[in-house]
């Protein structure tokens with residue numbers, strides 16, 4: 025087939041053995057018993073990495089309907105061979121305690137998986153646990169929710185402490201950027217005004233609330249001197265903050281969601297509560313001008329990764345907010361559809377090259393979270409996580425045919441062109457032309473090492489800028 029990486033495309037064979045890529049070249053000699061896939065006319069690319077999912081997340085009084093098996097299986101059907109999910113401790117719950125809970129739930133996974141760990145409160149044990157997670161468990165990223173007041177929101181004190189500790193450890197920090205106080209106050213006000221339906225959801229979370237938090241996180245990260253990754257950037261305003269920081273030389277990264285690129289806020293005006301509520305996620309879907317800005321962010325490189333924030337709640341669960349939009353569990357699905365939606369609307373439209381598609385669906389994520397070139401590449405010695413992509417295949421997306429464990433699909437009825445024909449995960453052929461061969465528990469937990477090199481450079485800069493006392497003599 026035609027190999028495509030983030031750097032180049034070329035015709036070659038790939039030979040995999042024991043879960044690794046062993047050889048790449050023209051007309052390779054392979055052992056007689058090797059299984060051969062003829063990928064003529066197809067593209068051979070690194071398996072997708074979705075850096076933002078929430079399988080079976082306990083959230084807003086319920087638990088996400090997709091578990092680690094069904095969710096990773098759905099990912100494989102869509103060409104995604106790895107997810108990075110989130111451990112989210114309750115306030116006062118120990119980080120290690122929560123991490124062990126999530127590790128036990130994730131035993132069911134059938135693809136590769138890893139965890140960002142959220143810092144939702146602060147004390148000395150959190151400081152210690154962050155160290156254990158980085159040094160012993162292969163966690164190199166800590167998440168901060170700047171929204172969800174009275175639940176998991178991290179205030180500026182928590183952000184300062186956690187960012188500082190992460191810098192000591194050589195970990196990266198990530199943030200859900202929305203001003204939680206502003207959202208909380210707007211929610212109260214809208215309810216008082218009698219606006220109780222899902223149409224009020226985007227009004228309670230305006231673009232300015234995202235831009236303010238993005239800027240605050242960026243400025244804190246700048247002062248502390250730590251790299252920052254902003255999850256689900258949904259507005260032009262937040263993207264502008266990232267672009268400005270990057271042009272000043274700050275190490276700030278931005279992720280955007282397939283949903284935010286392709287769905288606009290008109291969904292909240294739908295007369296059917298179930299339809300509108302099914303789209304309630306945070307940050308909300310935005311107006312079309314923001315979508316255009318996000319595409320430009322990907323094209324310019326100011327946004328580097330794509331994700332889904334896959335977090336499934338069925339109609340029965342969404343009904344909890346029938347009379348009060350603030351009680352609708354926030355979340356939408358997409359782990360199965362991300363790759364094909366980005367190919368269809370990115371590559372087929374000419375917005376992105378195929379190499380750029382690889383960069384934003386796997387390679388950049390692997391680099392930012394320090395698992396490159398083991399993941400996100402096709403090279404000798406890398407893990408054999410490969411998607412064989414048929415650029416001519418088409419389908420109509422539907423909740424009736426998807427593998428995701430949710431009764432709704434935000435991309436329902438859309439025709440896509442460009443789909444996986446085969447998904448290979450750790451050398452195993454787990455999806456073949458509609459035949460999903462995922463096995464419970466066959467997935468691998470991926471440790472992600474800390475970043476010694478990048479951080480020692482940052483520490484050097486910090487040392488050069490160390491404040492000096494002024495010598496005022498003896499008098």
Ligand code: DUC
Nearest residue numbers: 200305306335354355
């Ligand atoms: N946003 C969602 O929509 N769901 C889960 C958490 C989040 O930040």
Ligand code: ZN
Nearest residue numbers: 200256306307
């Ligand atoms: Zn979020």
Ligand code: ZN
Nearest residue numbers: 076077078333
């Ligand atoms: Zn999320």
